[in-house]
Amino acid sequence: MRDLEASGQLEGLSRKEAKALASGAVRERVPLLAEEIAERVAKSGNPLFGSVEAVNGYVNIAFNGNAVAAALIEEVLRRGPEYGQGAPIAELVMVEHSQPNTHKAFHVGHLRNSVLGVAIANILRAAGYEVQDANYIGDIGMHVVKCLWCYERFHTGEEPESPEARGRWLGEVYAESDARLNFRKDVLDFLQLLATEDQAFVAVIDRLLKYLWRKGADGEDIAYLLGRIVQAQPIKDDLLREDDVIPKFWPIVGDQLRAEVAAPKPYVPVEGEPEPTMTPEQRLARWETLAARMDEWWAASPGWRDEVREEFARWEAQDPAFVALWERTREWSMADFRRIFAELGAEFDVWLYESEVDEPGKRMVQELLEIGIAEMSEGLTVVKIDEKLGLEEPTYRTMPVLRSDGSSLYSTKDLALTRRKFEELGVDRAIWVVDVRQSLYFQQIFKILELWGFEQAKQAYHLGYEMVVLPEGVISSRKGNAPLYDDVRNAVLARAREIIEEKNPELSPQRKEEVAWQVALGSLKYAMLARDNNKVVTFDLEEALSFDGHAAPYIQYAHARASRILEHAGETEESLLPKLDGLDFGALQPEELGLLQGIAALPEEIQRAAVEYRPLLIASYVYDLAKRFNDFYHACPVLTSPEPTRTARLALTAATRRTLANGLALLGIAAPEAM
C-alpha cells in the first residue's frame, strides 16, 4: 500500500477503494514472494525447520519436532531455577503487602493478602524487575488504644503464661473491647433487625408496650420506640428519656423469640420484602448473648467510651506508662506475626510501622495547610480534592487528613509513608496490595500528593483485591466468626497428615511431617490464588480439606511423580543435559507435543502475569501443565520404552519437573520430591 501511496495512485479514492486496489496489487505478487521467502528460509539452514515450501502463496514450514524439543529441553535444564525468567529490567518496584494490625487476630482474610502479595512480588521479580517486599505494621491507632484500655481495665495479669499464646489472647481482648464499646449499638441494631425482618415481632408490639407501661416506663419513650419499630427505623438511645427502658423491654423480646423457636412458622416470601438474614434460632442465640450482658454493660457502656478517649489522650501525650505497655504488648503480636510469615514463606526487605510515620504525617499535613491544599472545615483538616481539581461531579470527594483533635488518621500516615518510599527508599514504582474497598481512599492519597507537586505519585498503584467471605456470610471479628489462620492451618495440617499416613506410610516420620506442611500450606495458598483478584473468595473449610481435583496437591503430585521416574532411571538434570544432542522421540506423540507446548509457555505467562498483576494466570498455568503431564504419563511409558525414546522421554520428564517447580515457586508453593 505504501508503494501505491508513494506513486500517487491512491489519490481521490475512498478508503475502501484504496484498500481493494492495494490488496489486488499485492495479491498478484504473493505467489512469487512466497517462493522467494521459502527459498531464503530454506537456505538459512535453521535446524529447527524440517521442510520449507511455498504452496499457493503460503509458506509452509514443518518443524523438526525432535530438534525443537531438544532446544527447549536444553534451555530448561540449563537455566534450571531461572527458566522462565525475563531479562533484568532496571526498575525498583516495592510491593507493600500483608499489613497486619498488632493487637488483633490474624485471620483468613489476612492470609489472602499475604499470599497474593508474595506471589505478585515473585512474579514481578521473575519478569525481570528488581523487587522489594515491604510490610506495613498497624502497630498504633484506635484499635490498639481500645485493646489496651480493655486489658488494663479488665484483664491485667490474666495473660497466658506461654509467650506463643499471648498474641492470640490479645486479639480476644481487642474483640471484647469492641463488643463492650459497641454494646448499645449492637442492641439497637438487633431491635431494628427484628423490626425489619420479623413480622411476628412487630405484631406483638402492643403486648410489649403494655408490659412496659405496667413497669412504669415513660410514656414518651414508649411512643418513640413504637414509632421506630413499626417503621423499622434506627433507634437512637440518646433520645430515650429513661436510660433503663431498653433493659426493661429486653425480657419480653426474649419471650417472643422463644415462642417463635418453639412454634416455628414456615417462611413465606413476601413480594418486595427482603429475605430474613437469620433463623429464629440464630435470633434467639443473639438475644441471649446480649441479654447476658445487658444489666452490666448497658449502663456502663457510655462511661467506657469516655475512658477510651482518656486512654487515647495518654497515647497522644506519650505517657511513659502507656508507651511501656504498648511496647510490651506489641511484641506479643509481632512474635506471632514473625512465626506466621515464616510459615507462609513470606520474607520482607523492608518493615514499616505506622507508629514511625505518625509524626512525619502530621508535619506533612501542616505543610499542606500552609500551601493551601488542605483547609479547615467544620473543625476538621481536609483536602477538598474535587474543588482543587475543578471537577464538577463528585469524583475524588473530600478527604480528612487530620482529626479535629489534632491526632492522626490512617491517611495522615499514608501521605508521609508514600513520600518516604519514593524519596528515602529510592523506589521507582510502589504497589499497595490492599483490599479493594480502599480504592477510593488510595486514589485520594495519590491525588493529594499530585496536587502537592509530587511527580512520583503517578508511579503509585493500588492493587485491590476482593475480600474473603464465609459460606454463611461476611467475615467479622466483631461477630466472632472470623476463622483464625492458626485454626485453619491446624485443621488442614491434620487432614494432610491423615492422608499421607494412608497413601505413603513408608515415608520417614520427618519426611511425612515435612510433606504434610508442604501440602497443607500449598492447598491453602492455591485456594487463595486460583481466583482472580476481583473475585470474592468464599472460604469453605470443607473444601480446603479436600485435596482432590483442581488444587495444589494435584500439581505437587505430578511433580512427585516426575521426580520418582527420574529417580528410578538414576537420572538428574545434570546427567541428562549432555544427552540432549540428537534427542529422538521417534514419532512424536500428541501428549508429548502438548507437554512441550506447555513447558514452552512459562516465560510468556510470567510476563503477562506481571503486566496484569495476576497470579491467577500462573495458578492456572501450573495446573494445566500438571494435567498435560498426567496425559503424557498415561499415554507414554517412559522407563519401559526402548532407546532412544526412553532418554527423550526422561529428558522431557526432567524439563516438566523443573517447569512445575518454577511455576509453583512463583506462587510460594513447595514442590515435594515425594508425597
Next chain:
RNA sequence: GCGCCUGUAGCUCAGGGGAUAGAGCGUUGGGUUGCGGACCCAAAGGCCGCAGGUUCGAAUCCUGCCAGGCGUACCA
C-alpha cells in the same frame, strides 16, 4: 445520588474478538498380572443476567437496563 466490581453447568471457578464455551466438585458408569489410583477415561448437565449495537464473526468490545456486592468527611 454518584463511583467501582460481579453475573458463564446444581455448586466453586477458568476463558476476555475466531472452530462444537472449558475445568474441578457433586451425580452415573468404567480403568492398575504397566513409571505411585492424591491419577485417568466416559456419560449426563449451559438462551455465557436481559435487550440493542459494532463486526464476516461477540460469552468476550460499545450503549442501555435488571440483579447482587462494595465505597462515598474525622475506622483502618
